[in-house]
Amino acid sequence: MVKRYGDVTAVDGLDLEVPHGICLGLLGPNGAGKSTTMRLLTAQSRADKGEITVLGHSLPGASKRARAAMGVVPQQDNLDEELTARQNLEVFAHLYRVPKDDRAAAVGRALAVAQLVDRADTKTGNLSGGMRRRLLIARGLVHRPRLVLLDEPTVGLDPQVRQELWSLVAALRSEGVTTLMSTHYIEEAERLADECALMSHGKVVARGTPADLIAEHAGTHVDEHYGPPERLSEVEELAKNAGLPTRRTGPSVSVLAAERQPESLRQELGPANVRRAASLEDVFVVLTGESVE
Numbered sequence: 001m002v003k004r005y006g007d008v009t010a011v012d013g014l015d016l017e018v019p020h021g022i023c024l025g026l027l028g029p030n031g032a033g034k035s036t037t038m039r040l041l042t043a044q045s046r047a048d049k050g051e052i053t054v055l056g057h058s059l060p061g062a063s064k065r066a067r068a069a070m071g072v073v074p075q076q077d078n079l080d081e082e083l084t085a086r087q088n089l090e091v092f093a094h095l096y097r098v099p100k101d102d103r104a105a106a107v108g109r110a111l112a113v114a115q116l117v118d119r120a121d122t123k124t125g126n127l128s129g130g131m132r133r134r135l136l137i138a139r140g141l142v143h144r145p146r147l148v149l150l151d152e153p154t155v156g157l158d159p160q161v162r163q164e165l166w167s168l169v170a171a172l173r174s175e176g177v178t179t180l181m182s183t184h185y186i187e188e189a190e191r192l193a194d195e196c197a198l199m200s201h202g203k204v205v206a207r208g209t210p211a212d213l214i215a216e217h218a219g220t221h222v223d224e225h226y227g228p229p230e231r232l233s234e235v236e237e238l239a240k241n242a243g244l245p246t247r248r249t250g251p252s253v254s255v256l257a258a259e260r261q262p263e264s265l266r267q268e269l270g271p272a273n274v275r276r277a278a279s280l281e282d283v284f285v286v287l288t289g290e291s292v293e
């Protein structure tokens with residue numbers, strides 16, 4: 001797909017297939033094109049080029065059917081504050097065309113998913129941030145979709161709330177619901193995603209399980225060298241000449257795939273100050289040039 005906004009190409013030849021039953025993490029720095037991709041998938045925006053099929057429905061022609069078959073959890077909380085938790089779910093059960101006779105059970109199930117059975121009749125405006133987020137996710141599940149789109153599900157939330165939401169997303173995965181989740185939190189992708197597609201400048205630049213991505217792009221170990229700026233530049237230069245990726249982290253230079261260092265380089269570099277296991281964050285920084293949370 002290609003999607004342009006004036007001079008900006010937000011999505012630039014993105015090619016992405018999401019297999020049934022997995023949680024795919026769409027990971028990328030701000031501006032990579034994740035939200036635009038989500039908007040294209042929900043037919044809120046139209047691609048300038050390309051084809052999109054959602055659960056067998058082609059967009060934009062069959063977008064109504066596609067939208068009815070999937071659950072969408074937006075980044076922005078757009079719950080109706082004047083309505084109670086239960087009423088918010090009822091509205092969506094109706095919109096998602098849950099048959100009338102099944103609606104009460106569907107709403108009850110969604111309240112249980114959101115752990116809001118006790119607060120069902122509280123106005124949404126009076127719920128805490130974490131409760132609202134759980135409700136927002138449960139709202140997208142009220143019709144038991146086979147595919148769920150989660151757009152930055154924990155952006156701006158504190159760590160405790162984030163952990164709660166992770167359990168909720170992990171439960172979806174164990175039920176075999178296909179999940180496409182955009183995020184710029186590495187830890188979120190690492191914990192929840194079966195596979196990650198790393199996006200940069202509107203394209204997927206790498207794809208695989210977190211473990212495979214790490215093995216391919218960052219090796220098993222990373223050596224962190226500390227020292228004055230001249231020393232750091234020297235380490236960078238030596239590693240680069242040996243074909244090993246590096247990244248700067250404040251006062252240090254990290255040499256990735258340190259286990260692949262030839263003996264001669266090891267001698268020249270001297271012992272590292274810290275040797276640690278390679279992480280998905282290393283992959284992210286090496287491939288997108290950006291640091292992340």
Ligand code: ADP
Pocket residue numbers: 005008009010011028029030031032033034035036037
């Ligand atoms: P992400 O979700 O990964 O942060 P976005 O999809 O929001 O990335 O943005 C991708 C690029 O497209 C950015 O450069 C952004 O400024 C631009 N963009 C997104 N939406 C619009 C819009 N409605 N109008 C103009 N530019 C946009």
